[in-house]
Amino acid sequence: MMKHKSATFLEFVWIWNQMQGYELPAHHKKIGAFLEKCLKDKNCSGALLMAFRNSGKSTMVGLFCAWALYKNPNARILILSADYELAKKMVRNIKRIIERHPLTKGLKPKAKDQWASDRFTINRSKELRDPSVLARGIGANITGARADLIVCDDVEVPKNCDSAGKRQELRQRLGELDFILVPSGMILYVGTPHTKNTIYDVAQGGFLQSFERLAIPILLADGSSAWPERFPLCKIESVRQRAGPLKFQSQMMLRPVELSESRLDAERLRFFADMLDYRQSNNAAVLRLAGEKMVAASAWWDPSFGRSEKTDRSVFACTFFDDIGNAYVYDIAYLQVANEANAAEEQCEQIAKLAEAYHLPSLAIETNGIGKFLPELLKRVLCKRAVRCAVLGVHSTKPKAERIIEALDARVANGSVLFHERIRHTPFMEEIQNWRPDLKNMHDDGLDAVAGSLLNAPVRFGAMISRNSFASPDWRYGNPINNLNLNDIKI
Numbered sequence: 171m172m173k174h175k176s177a178t179f180l181e182f183v184w185i186w187n188q189m190q191g192y193e194l195p196a197h198h199k200k201i202g203a204f205l206e207k208c209l210k211d212k213n214c215s216g217a218l219l220m221a222f223r224n225s226g227k228s229t230m231v232g233l234f235c236a237w238a239l240y241k242n243p244n245a246r247i248l249i250l251s252a253d254y255e256l257a258k259k260m261v262r263n264i265k266r267i268i269e270r271h272p273l274t275k276g277l278k279p280k281a282k283d284q285w286a287s288d289r290f291t292i293n294r295s296k297e298l299r300d301p302s303v304l305a306r307g308i309g310a311n312i313t314g315a316r317a318d319l320i321v322c323d324d325v326e327v328p329k330n331c332d333s334a335g336k337r338q339e340l341r342q343r344l345g346e347l348d349f350i351l352v353p354s355g356m357i358l359y360v361g362t363p364h365t366k367n368t369i370y371d372v373a374q375g376g377f378l379q380s381f382e383r384l385a386i387p388i389l390l391a392d393g394s395s396a397w398p399e400r401f402p403l404c405k406i407e408s409v410r411q412r413a414g415p416l417k418f419q420s421q422m423m424l425r426p427v428e429l430s431e432s433r434l435d436a437e438r439l440r441f442f443a444d445m446l447d448y449r450q451s452n453n454a455a456v457l458r459l460a461g462e463k464m465v466a467a468s469a470w471w472d473p474s475f476g477r478s479e480k481t482d483r484s485v486f487a488c489t490f491f492d493d494i495g496n497a498y499v500y501d502i503a504y505l506q507v508a509n510e511a512n513a514a515e516e517q518c519e520q521i522a523k524l525a526e527a528y529h530l531p532s533l534a535i536e537t538n539g540i541g542k543f544l545p546e547l548l549k550r551v552l553c554k555r556a557v558r559c560a561v562l563g564v565h566s567t568k569p570k571a572e573r574i575i576e577a578l579d580a581r582v583a584n585g586s587v588l589f590h591e592r593i594r595h596t597p598f599m600e601e602i603q604n605w606r607p608d609l610k611n612m613h614d615d616g617l618d619a620v621a622g623s624l625l626n627a628p629v630r631f632g633a634m635i636s637r638n639s640f641a642s643p644d645w646r647y648g649n650p651i652n653n654l655n656l657n658d659i660k661i
């Protein structure tokens with residue numbers, strides 16, 4: 171496949187790093203030696219490179235592709251990603267290297283139509299139908315293409331591997347690559363695993379069985395950092411705290427944990443007892459909680475009209491944020507109605523009272539199912555009560571269990587979310603103690619409402635300045651509720 175040239179891949183990388191003012195870290199040397207060995211080995215049909223997030227593996231792969239073209243200008247490379255834009259990003263990276271690397275001088279074509287954003291053809295001796303480098307998303311039609319090197323860059327992502335059916339579909343699509351690869355070519359998979367049933371399985375019977383494999387977790391077997399210059403142990407611990415146990419194990423240690431095995435450690439919950447302290451000073455409204463000045467708020471209503479214990483509960487959650495990112499879940503209200511025939515109006519009245527009591531600049535309503543007509547109804551109730559609070563309808567697309575894990579896994583583990591003492595005496599405590607993502611017919615509506623308030627972009631108080639004059643200063647929007655323009659709200 172490759173025409174002989176003098177520079178090895180590591181030499182190629184070293185020259186580039188010298189130009190950029192970078193050193194060549196130890197794990198990049200491992201990656202470089204691994205990729206060159208696999209490319210030169212005629213018996214190697216495929217290679218799998220897994221490395222921790224922000225390891226620089228995409229940079230190394232881009233350099234590898236540029237080096238492959240330097241070694242053989244007639245080579246054809248297909249870049250395949252779960253997201254087409256990600257594949258184009260890799261193409262741009264390769265183009266930049268070819269333009270600037272001294273060893274690839276003269277490869278850039280003169281014709282602009284040969285130098286597109288998702289494909290390009292370098293100066294080469296052969297007339298070939300396929301471009302030198304082509305970017306495609308995993309769902310694109312690639313039938314009829316031919317490639318000497320196929321780079322599957324992050325083809326496995328949460329949205330295409332969170333069910334058995336999706337994983338099977340992904341495997342079927344990737345199985346078509348065997349018909350695109352020329353007999354002497356190589357497939358390179360690059361990514362991090364997102365599920366225990368990952369495609370990145372090189373064991374007997376695995377999807378990539380017989381593939382050569384290199385895995386570099388952030389922490390090596392002896393407990394040292396794989397990249398101490400950029401990730402000393404103190405920084406790794408900081409990453410662990412921010413990411414949470416599940417994401418850290420999957421994305422940094424390359425050991426994915428099934429969502430069904432997830433737990434939320436209720437014993438780690440932190441509580442506070444202070445009440446909201448709302449004051450006005452120098453014509454400005456200031457809200458304090460637990461001794462800290464609050465800078466933003468987020469409220470979420472997950473509505474339901476059911477009254478049976480077996481049905482979903484209607485839950486409102488309100489969260490405030492300080493200036494260093496700590497979240498204070500101030501209230502989780504499980505709404506009750508006296509008249510089921512008037513459930514919507516009754517609940518909107520309760521929500522309006524909470525919005526007024528907590529000085530909320532805005533709140534979001536989950537509009538899946540019955541919630542689709544509630545934003546307009548709530549706006550009318552707020553207007554009637556003269557409560558200046560913006561209302562936003564949000565349609566949730568991510569599965570509930572994923573939302574809960576994303577919102578709470580890291581924050582509970584690192585203590586950056588605190589709950590008001592009154593929440594100890596609500597159904598929320600039973601929910602978090604018993605929650606399992608794979609259990610059916612269990613109450614998790616309080617958890618979902620809290621997740622919504624944590625994941626929904628908080629609105630900063632200072633951004634909601636009234637356009638009208640008020641007897642008392644207020645951070646909330648000053649226009650009539652029914653005429654709110656959400657585009658005017660700055661977050």
